[in-house]
Amino acid sequence: MGNASSMLTQYDIEEVQEHCSYLFSQQEIVSLYERFCQLDRSAKGFVAEDEFLSIPEYSTNPLSQRLLRMVDGLNFKEFVSFLSTFSARASxxxxxxxxxxxxxxxxxxxxxxxxxxxxxxxxxxxxxxxxxxxxxxxxxxxxxxxxxxxxxxxxxxxxxxxxxxxxxxxxxxxx
Structure with missing residues (x-):
């Protein structure tokens, strides 16, 4: 998956699905990838602290600083894994x-x-x-x-x- 500007392959999608215990459909993974690429403004393949803070809902969260230590520097697979906790399908x-x-x-x-x-x-x-x-x-x-x-x-x-x-x-x- 390397560079965030590259396209997801079917293998990548299935690998991410498996990594997040199938809490997201393939289409959801593709949508999350598009959002990840928007956030990864530097196209380094991970989302930095300042890029997370550009999300209005995130930056206004009273626990945002606490969450930042959990998300700073996540690659796409880790980003999806982090978000899977918020899925309605998460246990x-x-x-x-x-x-x-x-x-x-x-x-x-x-x-x-x-x-x-x-x-x-x-x-x-x-x-x-x-x-x-x-x-x-x-x-x-x-x-x-x-x-x-x-x-x-x-x-x-x-x-x-x-x-x-x-x-x-x-x-x-x-x-």
């Missing part, structure tokens, strides 16, 4: 893993109280004080059975969401 597990990566600022597989405060700061801006953020997060963690000193793993993100999804049956006995 709940894939979406949870993506959200976890947004919160896992240092990429070490754990989310700390500090990480949570930073994400909440990004989301709330100046509408909340640092003290309010910490109070809210402390209360939420306590209600979930954690403390400020707890570090959350991917499993800690998965379990509550899977437990509270409508299609799952409540397996806890009624008291």
């Amino acid at each position: 709940l597990q894939q979406k949870i893993e993506f959200i976890f990566k947004v919160y896992d600022i240092d990429g070490k597989g754990k989310v700390s109280f500090k990480d949570l405060v930073e994400v909440l700061r990004d989301l709330t801006g100046s509408s909340m004080s640092e003290k309010q953020r910490e109070q809210v997060l402390t209360k939420v963690l306590e209600e979930a059975g954690y403390t400020r000193d707890s570090t959350l793993s991917l499993e800690d993100f998965v379990t509550p969401i899977q437990t509270h999804t409508p299609h799952k049956r409540n397996t806890h006995p009624q008291g």
Whole structure:
């Protein structure tokens, strides 16, 4: 696939489809390639940070800086893989893993109280004080059975969401 200005072959399309677990049709892959080429203004075969920020919906997202560290320098295959998380066909597990990566600022597989405060700061801006953020997060963690000193793993993100999804049956006995 090399240069972004080259044309996609059928092999390239099938390879990208396989890489993103067939979450996009061949036509969707072609459309994404066209968009990728528009974003890759330098025609280097990857999309740089400033090119991502040219997308209005992306640049106005309060988590855009956090997302940038995940997308800066992606080639086309990686670009499609990144976008596959947003597909309606993506599994709940894939979406949870993506959200976890947004919160896992240092990429070490754990989310700390500090990480949570930073994400909440990004989301709330100046509408909340640092003290309010910490109070809210402390209360939420306590209600979930954690403390400020707890570090959350991917499993800690998965379990509550899977437990509270409508299609799952409540397996806890009624008291």
